[in-house]
Amino acid sequence: MAKHPPQLRKSTLLTASGTNTSTRWGFLKDIRKNPWLYVMLIPVLLYFTIFHYYPMYGALIAFKEFSPRLGIMGSPWVGWEHFESFFNGIYFWRVIKNTLMISFYELLFGFPAPIILALLLNEVRKTAFKRTVQTLTYMPHFISLVVVCGIIKEFTMSDGLINDLLAFFGWERVSLLLESEYFRTIFVSSGIWQNIGWGTIIYLAALAGIDQEQYEAAKIDGANRWKQMLHVTLPGIISTIIILFILEIGKLMNVGGEKIILLYNPSTYETADVISSYVYRLGLQEFNYSFSSAVGLFNSAINFTLVISANWLSRKMNNTSLW
Amino acid sequence: MERRLLANECFLRRLKVGVSAVLLTSLILSGCSQGNGNKLEGKQGDNGKGASEEIGSTYPLNTTETISSWEVLDSNAVTFHADLADTPFGKALAKATGVNVKYIHPNEQQSKEQFNLMIASDELLDTVEYDWTGHSAGSYPGGPEKAISDGVILELNDIIDQYAPNLKKKLAANKELDKMVKTDSGKYYVFPMIRNSSGLVFRGPMIRKDWLDDLKLPVPTTIAEWETTLKAFKDQKGAKAPLSVTYTGGNFEIRDAFIGAYHTSNSFYIDDEGKVKYGPIDPQYKDFLTLFRKWFAEGLFDKDFALTDTKALDNKILTGQTGATVHQLSGGIGRWMDAMKEQDPKFNLVGTPYPTLNNGEVPFTGQLSFIYNPGPSKAITTSAKNPELVARWLDYAYSDEGAMLLNFGIEGESYVMENGAPVYTDLIKNNEKYSLQQMVSIYSKPNGPYEADGRRNWNTLPQQDEAVKVWSQTDAKKHTLPAFLTPTAEESKELGKIVMEVSNYKEEMFVKFIVGKEPMESYDQYVAQIKKMGIDRAIEIYQSALERYNKR
Known part of the structure; x- marks a missing residue:
């Protein structure tokens, strides 16, 4: 390795322009200076190449009639056929609408929840209490999704806990998961319960990074707790919030199909059926890989556009962006 | 509980495998083939x-x-x-x-x-x-x-x-x-x-005989008798879901029981004239839906219908919330009797005939497997x-x-x-x-390429032998579409697409009709929608495949 830089330098000097030479030279110098950092980077690069970039060519099957026997290259081309059958299906608008609605509710209620919890925790002065709350709120994150959904099902059954409560107040017992109008509420609220604690971690870290002198300065200026939060704490974590928000926007069309599939049933398809569950039911269960990939590709294209525009918007508005 | 969870985990794993197969097809393939x-x-x-x-x-x-x-x-x-x-x-x-x-x-x-x-x-x-x-x-x-x-x-x-x-x-x-x-x-x-020809029937309706005896009721055979029985279970036995059947992954495991009483089926079947038909668009299918809608509303049929999986059904049967279901010989009667042996020695499940509308009628259809x-x-x-x-x-x-x-x-x-x-x-x-x-x-090899011996009997209870006899008395042979029809490659593709769309739509409407989310008046629209999805073409394909099959 030690021999390479001088040789390279010669060749770059001959061909490249001045600025290019200096950055490349700088890069090589950096490798020399911190070789282990680069070695540690290799697995990450490999991971992305092997698991994220290499498989992309498999997306080709969205335009083919994929048959496992013929393989990806050997399967015949069918053009936009799978896309057309998705767009023309009678459920196309319903799944799009459901996906967006659930994402929207998750963004509206689920996204601020950990921020609020983090801000509240930040105000707690008793360490023991703070730790307990944190641990308790983290816990659901580590429970398997299948178990979580099992619990949700038990609770919402016509003789479950929630119905016991409702019945106590004189309401009629209903099997909540059979009622399409409650599905989004159940889905989103259980999602908050699952993720609120985990979500606070990153905000608490950001909160810890705020300079304590700012609080002191604010105090001297006569700011109370509320004003301190508004003018010191929030501005301190706003860039974290925005970056996470952009990432969330990128997932707008990606409602996790697994949880939906574990909770829905035909009587709630109307509000519960999202792109991924629809694809699972129609595509994967029938081993219709091409159809599934066509929908997946369509989905990714939209998500890609969304991230780009959210990032652009954020850069325009307050100079915070992913890139 | 644990078993159920494991099964669910497997489902999830399967789902993940499926998804990753799409995403990583090439990778997995090359990796595995080498290994x-x-x-x-x-x-x-x-x-x-x-x-x-x-x-x-x-x-x-x-x-x-x-x-x-x-x-x-x-x-x-x-x-x-x-x-x-x-x-x-x-x-x-x-x-x-x-x-x-x-x-x-x-x-x-x-x-x-x-x-x-x-x-x-x-x-x-x-x-x-x-x-x-x-x-x-x-x-x-x-x-x-x-x-x-x-x-x-x-x-x-x-x-x-x-x-x-x-x-x-x-x-x-x-x-x-x-x-x-x-x-x-x-x-x-x-x-x-x-x-073996004696192993072709292994699933059907079953009921708590000990409850019937307590209530001095006969084993129900007609729909009317069933209604009386289920009412008695609800009112006098405190059953919260007198009749309950599992529904998982879009499969209502009632299959053709109760539906058959109306001379139709839950899927494709052959009518008396030898013509292929799709049951869920028959006019008499509406009568079945109306019946179950009524039973659901009255609490005779499980209020948590469509959410009842195997674990939930086990629970309902074993805790006396349910007195009748449609299930299997060993997975149902055998397993539940076994589980209750010590807890409640009186617990007794027996097979009932497939329900009919009129007394003495031979059930239109029922579960019947093929010898192949x-x-x-x-x-x-x-x-x-x-x-x-x-x-x-x-x-x-x-x-x-x-x-x-x-x-x-x-x-x-x-x-x-x-x-x-x-x-x-x-x-x-x-x-x-x-x-x-x-x-x-x-x-031995419980299942495999050989001829199963009729003398082999894994039933451990007399109720099981009895149930097979009762369940066998149907016209299923005449009305069941053979499972070995072979549409041509072109037809298969077309058929697959139609059936996938139709059954998806049908299943959603089916549940909505029963739980009362959809007024019965929209049944005609529902039939029209299925027709629009091309059900007639699917029937045509099956019909010609059936004719070729009969000529083999």
Whole structure:
């Protein structure tokens, strides 16, 4: 390795322009200076190449009639056929609408929840209490999704806990998961319960990074707790919030199909059926890989556009962006 | 609980496997093919020369070759051995046939995925035990004709003719079976599992007899009697869900019970004139929906309908919330009776006849399997170096001696002959540690390519034998669409698309009609929508396939 830089330098000097030479030279110098950092980077690069970039060519099957026997290259081309059958299906608008609605509710209620919890925790002065709350709120994150959904099902059954409560107040017992109008509420609220604690971690870290002198300065200026939060704490974590928000926007069309599939049933398809569950039911269960990939590709294209525009918007508005 | 969770985990895992298969197809494929391929290559390389030797036609065969077989290992056997070759049965089979077999056992829960990967990787084993009909989800798309023309499996006509005299005899003796195991163009493609005619019925409606006795009610036969009975269960026995049936993954396990009372079915069926029909758009299907809608509203039919999975049903039956259901012989009656043996000795489940509208009517339809069971049937692949040897090895199972081994196991060890009939020994029957199901799984092959013996009986309760008798009395044979129709490749594709869309829509509306989310008045619109989706074309395809089938 030690021999390479001088040789390279010669060749770059001959061909490249001045600025290019200096950055490349700088890069090589950096490798020399911190070789282990680069070695540690290799697995990450490999991971992305092997698991994220290499498989992309498999997306080709969205335009083919994929048959496992013929393989990806050997399967015949069918053009936009799978896309057309998705767009023309009678459920196309319903799944799009459901996906967006659930994402929207998750963004509206689920996204601020950990921020609020983090801000509240930040105000707690008793360490023991703070730790307990944190641990308790983290816990659901580590429970398997299948178990979580099992619990949700038990609770919402016509003789479950929630119905016991409702019945106590004189309401009629209903099997909540059979009622399409409650599905989004159940889905989103259980999602908050699952993720609120985990979500606070990153905000608490950001909160810890705020300079304590700012609080002191604010105090001297006569700011109370509320004003301190508004003018010191929030501005301190706003860039974290925005970056996470952009990432969330990128997932707008990606409602996790697994949880939906574990909770829905035909009587709630109307509000519960999202792109991924629809694809699972129609595509994967029938081993219709091409159809599934066509929908997946369509989905990714939209998500890609969304991230780009959210990032652009954020850069325009307050100079915070992913890139 | 734990088992249920495991099952769900498996479902999730399957889902993930499916999703990643789409995303990472290329990667998995190349990775797996290399892994498997090397192993196999090594095995076959050693034995390539043996093919020219004379292996003879008497068992044990004169060979040193090893063949490879892809088959699911019985879920009971898995708890004892990871490889069929290590079980007492596997050893006995190797000794009797003189053939050493290298088994590859796919995970039972993921056999579909693993089958697809094997096909895709092009590293086939000599013989593959799988559903090749193309009918069930996950079986070879396009069916046997396609599998043969794709060069995956061998056409077996000559092979059976020359090397499988025992199977050939059985096919010649049973025209009905012969029709089922060949394609429209007369090609054989598997060594089939032949069910015994007494093992074709194993599922139907069942009810708590002890409750009936307490209430002094007869076993219900008509819809009206059922209604009275369920009401009594609700009011006098405190059953919260008098009738409950599992509904998982879009499958309402009531199948055709209750629906059949209205002379229709929950899917495609053959009417009295021999015409294919789609039950869920029949006018009389509306009557069934109306009935269940009423029962649901009155609390006679499970209020948590569509959310009741196996675990929930177990719970309802065992805690006395449910007094009637539609389920299986051993998975239902056997399992629940067993579970309640000590807790409530009076607990008694009996099979009831399929409900009818009028007294004394023969039920229109019911569960009836075919004597050809496609799942545990073996095809010989194009990778087989020595098809003759594979065929001879497979044919052993159809010989008299082989049939005894596959059905009952090892004489003197797992069974003895008493008055000319095989009887399980205490090792199997009265084993202190293990159940009969577990023991037969390692001493014989519960499912596989051979003819199941009518003398083999795994029922442990008289109620089970009785239930089979009751459930058998239907016109199912006349009205069930044979499972071995073979639409052409072009038709298959069209059919698949229509059926997928229709059943998806039908299932959603079905649940909505019953739970009262959709007014009954929209039934006509619902029928119109299904027609719009092309159901008539699907019926047409089935009709012509049925005619070709009948002409075979």
